[in-house]
Amino acid sequence: EKGGWSSFMAKEISEEPEAIAKTILGRVSDGLVHVPELDALGDDVLRGIDRVLIIACGTAAYAGLVGKYAIEQWARVPVDVELAHEFRYRDPVLSTSTLVISVSQSGETMDTLMAVKFAREAGARTLSICNTQGATIPRESDAVIYTHAGPEVAVASTKAFVAQITAMYLFGLQLAQARATLDDETVRGLVAELQEVPEKLTKVLEVGDRIRELAHWMADTRSVLFLGRHVGYPVALEGALKLKELAYIHAEGFAAGELKHGPIALIEPGQVVFVIVPSPRDERSLHAKVVSNIQEIRARGARVIAIAEEGDVAVLPHADEVIRIPLASPFFEPLLAVVPLHIFGMELAAAKGLDVDQPRNLAKSVTVE
Numbered sequence: 001e002k003g004g005w006s007s008f009m010a011k012e013i014s015e016e017p018e019a020i021a022k023t024i025l026g027r028v029s030d031g032l033v034h035v036p037e038l039d040a041l042g043d044d045v046l047r048g049i050d051r052v053l054i055i056a057c058g059t060a061a062y063a064g065l066v067g068k069y070a071i072e073q074w075a076r077v078p079v080d081v082e083l084a085h086e087f088r089y090r091d092p093v094l095s096t097s098t099l100v101i102s103v104s105q106s107g108e109t110m111d112t113l114m115a116v117k118f119a120r121e122a123g124a125r126t127l128s129i130c131n132t133q134g135a136t137i138p139r140e141s142d143a144v145i146y147t148h149a150g151p152e153v154a155v156a157s158t159k160a161f162v163a164q165i166t167a168m169y170l171f172g173l174q175l176a177q178a179r180a181t182l183d184d185e186t187v188r189g190l191v192a193e194l195q196e197v198p199e200k201l202t203k204v205l206e207v208g209d210r211i212r213e214l215a216h217w218m219a220d221t222r223s224v225l226f227l228g229r230h231v232g233y234p235v236a237l238e239g240a241l242k243l244k245e246l247a248y249i250h251a252e253g254f255a256a257g258e259l260k261h262g263p264i265a266l267i268e269p270g271q272v273v274f275v276i277v278p279s280p281r282d283e284r285s286l287h288a289k290v291v292s293n294i295q296e297i298r299a300r301g302a303r304v305i306a307i308a309e310e311g312d313v314a315v316l317p318h319a320d321e322v323i324r325i326p327l328a329s330p331f332f333e334p335l336l337a338v339v340p341l342h343i344f345g346m347e348l349a350a351a352k353g354l355d356v357d358q359p360r361n362l363a364k365s366v367t368v369e
């Protein structure tokens with residue numbers, strides 16, 4: 001039931017902090033990660049993996065992309081992300097030391113299911129990240145990490161997305177523990193930060209009214225671009241997908257570093273561009289690079305809406321609007337930065353008078369290839 005909310009989507013966005021908290025619950029012990037369901041694979045298998053392949057579709061694939069960055073950095077295993085339907089119909093190289101992780105809210109997506117079956121037959125180990133108890137994909141996999149986002153009714157995925165990213169982080173940290181690529185203190189620090197995310201996200205939800213105003217003045221906008229780097233890149237892709245499916249407007253997400261390799265030609269006066277700004281505390285100097293991207297597009301007349309950390313004043317002179325997110329380590333920023341974009345997609349669709357729970361031509365679970 002909608003329980004007083006204007007739509008299931010509004011209700012489910014409000015449940016994003018809880019979806020993260022519930023996905024962590026029961027999986028931390030003595031400050032370290034222990035996902036009991038991973039016992040089905042065993043530490044020997046985790047230690048023996050020499051490659052991880054993440055397969056999924058749509059929003060779930062973007063969660064997988066965040067997972068790639070985290071698992072590679074923490075567990076030092078090469079990770080690739082592939083759309084399930086592309087993976088299945090080429091001739092991929094797999095071995096018994098490949099772990100194929102499928103990500104699916106419904107657990108019934110036919111493209112993903114076919115890819116899992118194919119991977120199993122080819123001898124790979126399979127792990128499912130799934131939100132639906134007893135669904136087909138987890139039943140076809142060697143092990144499953146359930147996301148505990150609760151039932152998701154709105155067609156556009158929101159709370160399941162943040163829960164999927166959370167499950168990816170838990171997996172990445174447990175893998176790092178098994179492979180001893182991170183010391184216990186580092187893992188404990190990351191786990192503690194992850195546990196703080198739900199509370200921070202509750203604060204982020206307060207930007208709802210401001211975003212509704214933005215969406216109202218943008219109701220006639222025909223195209224919106226999204227830029228991000230590192231784990232902000234999948235967030236940009238997710239923001240764009242939500243606008244396409246909910247508000248039926250053309251939207252593209254780009255890795256900010258690609259801008260000068262083509263997309264900057266799209267920038268003309270009035271073009272709305274959302275930019276997910278990495279933390280200025282990030283030691284890789286990505287912040288400076290993204291701020292310079294903002295200057296470049298602003299100089300060409302773009303209207304820039306920056307999603308930036310509290311206290312990041314460097315963006316102020318260059319952005320038309322700044323949406324603030326609380327301080328977090330780089331890996332936890334996507335969980336905070338994506339929620340304003342979920343709200344934006346919903347509010348823009350609502351401003352256009354569209355049905356946000358049931359967009360045209362879409363089904364909640366795509367059970368045909």
Ligand code: F6R
Binds near residue numbers: 157366
């Ligand atoms: C986007 C959306 C879809 C799904 C995709 C995979 O908002 O909902 O892109 O993410 O169809 O669905 P699952 O996760 O059920 O496999």
